[in-house]
Amino acid sequence: MITIKGLSKIFQTKDQEVRAVDDLSLDINKGEIYGVIGYSGAGKSTFIRLLNRLEDPTEGSIRIDDQDFTSLSKGKLRLARQEIGMIFQHFNLLWSRTVHDNIAFPLEIAGVPKAERRKRVDDLIELVGLKGRGGSYPSQLSGGQKQRVGIARALANNPKVLLCDEATSALDPETTDSILDLLVDINEKLGLTIVLITHEMHVIRKICHQVAVMEQGKIVEQGDVLDVFLHPQRQVTKKFVDQVMGDPEKETSMKLIKDNYQAGEIIRLHFVGESTNQALISEISRKFTLDVNILHGKITQTQKGAYGTMYVQFEGEQDEIERAIQYIRSTSVEVEVNPNA
Numbered sequence: 371m372i373t374i375k376g377l378s379k380i381f382q383t384k385d386q387e388v389r390a391v392d393d394l395s396l397d398i399n400k401g402e403i404y405g406v407i408g409y410s411g412a413g414k415s416t417f418i419r420l421l422n423r424l425e426d427p428t429e430g431s432i433r434i435d436d437q438d439f440t441s442l443s444k445g446k447l448r449l450a451r452q453e454i455g456m457i458f459q460h461f462n463l464l465w466s467r468t469v470h471d472n473i474a475f476p477l478e479i480a481g482v483p484k485a486e487r488r489k490r491v492d493d494l495i496e497l498v499g500l501k502g503r504g505g506s507y508p509s510q511l512s513g514g515q516k517q518r519v520g521i522a523r524a525l526a527n528n529p530k531v532l533l534c535d536e537a538t539s540a541l542d543p544e545t546t547d548s549i550l551d552l553l554v555d556i557n558e559k560l561g562l563t564i565v566l567i568t569h570e571m572h573v574i575r576k577i578c579h580q581v582a583v584m585e586q587g588k589i590v591e592q593g594d595v596l597d598v599f600l601h602p603q604r605q606v607t608k609k610f611v612d613q614v615m616g617d618p619e620k621e622t623s624m625k626l627i628k629d630n631y632q633a634g635e636i637i638r639l640h641f642v643g644e645s646t647n648q649a650l651i652s653e654i655s656r657k658f659t660l661d662v663n664i665l666h667g668k669i670t671q672t673q674k675g676a677y678g679t680m681y682v683q684f685e686g687e688q689d690e691i692e693r694a695i696q697y698i699r700s701t702s703v704e705v706e707v708n709p710n711a
């Protein structure tokens with residue numbers, strides 16, 4: 371649905387050239403929630419501003435539904451922009467307008483007649499869970515409610531794509547979760563394609579199907595969220611995964627455990643999807659003559675299923691340990707012996 375090829379944006383400042391987005395290519399499928407994650411300065415904001423042409427690219431192309439978005443005339447661009455809704459970290463609401471009138475604003479610009487506008491706004495208010503608040507002003511709303519208004523306004527013209535610019539970064543964790551749930555709900559109900567940028571792996575974990583990791587203007591890793599959680603390739607990606615899963619080195623002082631428990635082997639198990647439900651540990655202790663010590667474990671849910679890691683120590687005869695490891699390898703659980711050694 372969205373095809374981006376060789377997209378670059380170079381800013382020329384007084385004394386240097388900044389490649390904010392550098393030769394970026396990716397495909398986003400219809401109905402997908404696609405997350406782009408990166409630290410500050412990675413180029414995420416520039417990327418999302420290129421996507422709705424708030425910035426013009428230096429090079430490259432963006433096609434949305436087979437329309438070349440990069441070569442549209444000003445008039446056509448205005449129309450094409452109605453196909454793209456956007457929500458912002460600080461909501462960008464009009465403070466002197468009520469909730470109703472904020473949501474109606476893009477419809478007024480598009481020339482939608484008054485009666486139709488009213489009906490559409492009422493439907494949107496209901497969709498985002500703000501029934502009864504149409505007459506309130508933004509200053510009378512909580513952060514989460516303001517973002518709900520932002521979402522309703524972004525959806526007013528029935529866009530094909532919703533762009534989210536750090537949409538939950540100004541919200542507390544609980545409100546963040548409720549807004550993320552709303553985005554999933556909208557994605558499922560309307561089949562809307564959502565592209566979001568964030569610096570929080572929790573957001574990616576909770577709602578995204580696909581993820582791209584940005585560093586210094588480039589996409590350094592991309593793929594299915596579960597694959598990226600399971601096999602992060604780059605250091606930057608591993609750090610993002612640690613945001614959610616915790617860094618076992620820090621949390622369990624692996625070195626201390628290794629020093630204290632020198633017998634046997636320390637093993638890391640990766641569980642994905644259904645395999646997280648297998649009672650593997652109790653099965654191992656039943657089937658093999660081993661002592662199994664659980665050192666650290668965490669299971670988390672993504673849009674693509676569950677994912678977990680567990681650190682255990684197997685103590686016993688070396689042959690028996692080897693046999694147990696072979697047995698685990700025959701299941702869908704992945705094994706790493708003596709991790710972070």
Ligand SMILES: Nc1ncnc2c1ncn2[C@@H]1O[C@H](COP(=O)(O)OP(=O)(O)OP(=O)(O)O)[C@@H](O)[C@H]1O
Nearest residue numbers: 381383388390408409410411412413414415416417
């Ligand atoms: N208008 C501009 N002129 C010059 N340099 C810019 C401009 N906009 C962005 N940059 C530079 O481009 C790089 C990427 O910035 P960008 O804001 O896209 O990153 P980001 O990942 O969104 O970071 P943050 O989350 O902090 O906004 C940075 O080095 C930034 O200084």
